[in-house]
Amino acid sequence: MRSDPDLAHSAAQGNESAFAELVRRHQGKVRGMARRLAGSEATGDDIAQVTFLTAWQKISTYAGGTFSAWICTICWREFLQWRRRQKMEIEFDETAEIIPFDRSADQTEMRMDLTRALETLSEAQRVCVVLCVATGLTHQEAADVTGWPLGTVKSHVLRGVALLRTRLENANVA
Amino acid sequence: MREQDAYKDLSDLFRVEDNALPAEPFTRQVMHNVRKRKRMRRFVVGGLGLIGASIAALQLPELLGEWVGVDKTVTAALTTAPSELSTAAVNQLSAAAMSNPMWLAIAAGAALCVFAVSAFERA
Numbered sequence: 214m215r216s217d218p219d220l221a222h223s224a225a226q227g228n229e230s231a232f233a234e235l236v237r238r239h240q241g242k243v244r245g246m247a248r249r250l251a252g253s254e255a256t257g258d259d260i261a262q263v264t265f266l267t268a269w270q271k272i273s274t275y276a277g278g279t280f281s282a283w284i285c286t287i288c289w290r291e292f293l294q295w296r297r298r299q300k301m302e303i304e305f306d307e308t309a310e311i312i313p314f315d316r317s318a319d320q321t322e323m324r325m326d327l328t329r330a331l332e333t334l335s336e337a338q339r340v341c342v343v344l345c346v347a348t349g350l351t352h353q354e355a356a357d358v359t360g361w362p363l364g365t366v367k368s369h370v371l372r373g374v375a376l377l378r379t380r381l382e383n384a385n386v387a
Numbered sequence: 388m389r390e391q392d393a394y395k396d397l398s399d400l401f402r403v404e405d406n407a408l409p410a411e412p413f414t415r416q417v418m419h420n421v422r423k424r425k426r427m428r429r430f431v432v433g434g435l436g437l438i439g440a441s442i443a444a445l446q447l448p449e450l451l452g453e454w455v456g457v458d459k460t461v462t463a464a465l466t467t468a469p470s471e472l473s474t475a476a477v478n479q480l481s482a483a484a485m486s487n488p489m490w491l492a493i494a495a496g497a498a499l500c501v502f503a504v505s506a507f508e509r510a
Contacts, residue, residue, distance in 0.1 A: 229418065229421065229422070232418075232421065233414055233417075233418050236413075236414045236417050236418070237410050237411075237414050240408070240410050240413050240414060240417075241405035241406055241408050241410065242405055244405070244408055244413065245401065245404060245405035245408070258413070261413070262413075262416065262417060262420065265417045265421075266417070266420055266421065266424065269421050269424075270424075327400050327401065327404065328404075345390075345391075345394075346394050346397050346398050346401060347398070347401035347405075348401075349391065349398060349402075351390065351391070352390055367390075370394075374393070374394045374397060377397060378397070
């Protein structure tokens with residue numbers, strides 16, 4: 214099986230099938246990340262689409278290393294742009310409270326699952342947990358992607374994971 | 388212990404969710420958009436290039452005529468005033484370049500092509 218850098222090199226030379234293979238490999242991770250950040254499946258998929266289109270345009274700037282981290286950086290930027298367009302220019306504040314998502318009544322009554330447990334975290338914790346736990350980036354990669362200090366990322370992951378476990382355990386007990 | 392090992396169980400749960408997403412429809416949609424954008428890029432770059440080339444081609448006869456004129460001026464300068472050859476030729480050439488708007492048109496056409504290529508370049 215061809216490696217990601219090898220496929221990216223072919224894609225940079227205009228090979229569409231190589232790029233399609235990269236999309237196939239990473240779409241789950243990118244869509245999952247975008248959906249969890251945006252809090253909506255449809256919006257998440259739109260962000261993921263734009264992410265891969267941008268990746269195609271900028272594929273020649275990929276200079277080796279982890280392809281996941283590179284594509285997740287693009288996804289993060291697209292997510293921020295989407296937020297700006299939504300006129301939700303809220304600074305990521307470490308003390309920020311939970312940003313609620315639109316939920317219909319029947320959804321509210323649903324059993325608490327992983328995604329909903331994630332949405333009960335503060336925004337900064339959710340971002341760090343999505344990047345490190347759900348997407349699989351290292352703490353350093355997540356710090357590079359967001360531009361936040363490494364210590365901040367580590368602490369958000371630690372607290373976020375602890376809270377997530379508590380929420381899931383409570384949900385299972387209930 | 389790697390940092391990810393501390394929450395491997397949670398990572399596995401997320402991975403299961405991500406792996407359950409059907410890849411093919413999404414990949415097809417992305418590649419459709421990639422091809423659409425590629426076609427559009429080709430069309431715009433090709434179109435602008437064609438316009439630039441057409442402008443340049445239209446100016447070619449006049450440009451060649453101007454060169455003959457310059458050549459004659461230089462020949463005359465050579466026979467009449469050899470000592471002033473270099474100064475006169477340079478003056479004539481720069482005057483022709485500055486006074487003739489076709490140079491500007493050619494430069495504009497070339498700049499348009501370069502701009503189109505750089506604007507749509509992937510890197």
